[in-house]
Amino acid sequence: MVPLADAYSTTRKRKAPAVLEPVVYVVDDDISVRESLEAMLGFAGWRFMSFSSAQAFLDHTRDDAPACLVLDINLPDLNGLDLQRQLLGETRVVPIIFITGYGDIPSTVQAMKAGALEFLTKPFDADTLLDAIAGAIDASRQARNAKQVAGKLQAAFDTLTGREREVMGMVVAGSMNKQIAMELGISEITVKAHRGKVMRKMRARTLVELVEMASVLRSMG
Missing domain, CATH: 1.10.10.10 (Winged helix-like DNA-binding domain superfamily/Winged helix DNA-binding domain)
Known part of the structure; x- marks a missing residue:
């Protein structure tokens, strides 16, 4: 069977749209953790942006690139779970990888039920986090592609x-x-x-x- 997305291919050659590089967002109020994650992500070749608070992240204008969010669950003011709830209302899917300084089973259950991809306890293994990020970016890319196909379908149906x-x-x-x-x-x-x-x-x-x-x-x- 021909893939659904192929139904929207055309014989006319068009200029391919610019491909946005995936981005990893980091939200943690601990500057030492942010700097450590920034070094790790930079070494691994990921584009990243870091924020010291959930509100700073929300105030930032994000592009439409595939993305994931490495999020500390314990933040001042607006905590990680509160931010997760706010993001659930957005049309764009940003997979979340929660990190925390100590084990918190109720918070873990709540975060996972709300769709968190991973829940890692500090200190975590770098490879474990990088693997989680790669999976989250892939999930974001698939969701983004599905949304684009769905939009084209709706436009055709209209x-x-x-x-x-x-x-x-x-x-x-x-x-x-x-x-x-x-x-x-x-x-x-x-x-x-x-x-x-x-x-x-x-x-x-x-x-x-x-x-x-x-x-x-x-x-x-």
């Missing part, structure tokens, strides 16, 4: 007329042209015409691909 949407819904539900014609009170020829327009506008190459697109659209609410 071009369909009301009748075309009706036909699409019945087609992906498994109805035959004759059944659709009877249900809508139109001819089979008209159904075929609507069906063809749906396939072209949605850029679906096969029925299976159209069904997959409909599933993604439903998941978007």
